[in-house]
Amino acid sequence: MEFGLWGEKALNFIFNPLEDDAFINILEGSVRSGKTVAMIPKWLNYIMTGPCGMLLMTGVSKDTIYDNVLNDLFDTIGESNYSYNRQSGDLLVFWFDNGIKKQRRIKVLGAKDEGSEKYLRGKTLAGAYCDELSLMPEKFFKQLLNRLSVQGAKLYGTTNPDSPYHYLYAEYITNEAKLKKGMVRDYHFELDDNPNLPEEYKENIRNAYKGMWFKRMILGLWVLAEGVIYDMFSDDLLFDDSDKVFTKNKKSACRRYIGIDYGTTNPMVFLDIYDDGDTIFILNEYYYDSKKHQRQKTDEEYAKDFDTFIGEEFPDFVLIDPSAASFKIVLRGKGYRVKDADNNVNDGIRKVAMLISQKKLRVHKQCQNLIREFHSYVWDEKAAKRGEEKPVKENDHGCDALRYMVNTILQKWRFQH
Helix, strand or coil: CCCCCCCHHHHHHHHCCHHHCCCEEEEEECCCCCHHHHHHHHHHHHHHHCCCCEEEEEECCHHHHHHHHHHHHHHHHCHHHEEEECCCCEEEEEEEECCEEEEEEEEEEECCCHHHHHHHCCCCEEEEEECCHHHCCHHHHHHHHHHCCCCCCEEEEEECCCCCCCHHHHHHHCCHHHHHHCCEEEEEECHHHCCCCCHHHHHHHHCCCCHHHHHHHCCCCCCCCCCECCCCCCHHHEECCCCCCCCHHHHHCCEEEEEEECCCCCCEEEEEEEECCCCEEEEEEEEECHHHHCCCCCHHHHHHHHHHHHCCCCCCEEEECCCCHHHHHHHHHCCCCEEECCCCHHHHHHHHHHHHHCCCEEEECCCHHHHHHHHHCEECHHHHCCCCCCECCCCCHHHHHHHHHHHHHCCHHHHCC
């Protein structure tokens, strides 16, 4: 990894002596503002000179930690200076001190839900690096603090903003008592704190977000998620057969995916989605509401409807909620390539919102149910005030089917601008 120019905030953080750092050190703010890049040399210094004992690196999953942090860390130190078992998460980092070879044991651990807390029990830690800290379950985070029991142990974390009711913001970042005592130190980063970003790039990334996402990801503000989730959706994203945005030639150059939100008492939804590598086009929808029709269909009946919906051209993949076990079996029995969807709700919503903001998502006018949901899919304000961020479970079936495809299929670079 080649480091570029360093901003003043990054340098202040990197060169602050370890003994002067707080117990909890948080780098938070806008995307691409240099938080992770500033953390790498700091963490390497901690590995080599921090208190003796095992360290922990954690995030949503071991894969996200690898993509977000370890890949650059390994590139920085060189392949001869570490040993990593990606499956177990066991990492050893080597270095020489006055000609003597030393090493540090580090455990890499995912923290996808509250249940991950059990993997911390019994551990005695000398330090921790937390990637995407705001996505860490509260129970896990507080158990992690309990495990940092070695004298002088410290926690370092990076995060983008979340809700102002989030436990991290309410109990740590803005807690005056903890800040004054030196238990917590917060470093707020904005786009202009990264001197390596060209003005054209910054303009592009600013245009990638709208509404609440702009306030969080660009301005770095901890603001409440409220109102319509996809408030940036507008009629200029719609097309019909008279438009020339999706011709036969365009269709033939695309990969085809079907997103499914499985329902029995709730609506069953199929979305016919085409991807040309730049923009996704939602060409058609199947929407069956058993409550409205006063009749539930069996999996076999839905499978027949699916065959009709698909036509003669098989899709590249069918993306479906992993919990829809019985219907997956039926579809696989018919020869379809069925893939369990990534069901990370908020991450999927953010990605769909980015596509809409950049006009990289187009919807055929015949998809009336999906269009209706775009205008009526809302955040749960009561949950937000409890520190939880989630949508109201209404008007979400087509939105879920779309999110499954976007969050599972589209590669990370499609959302890095």
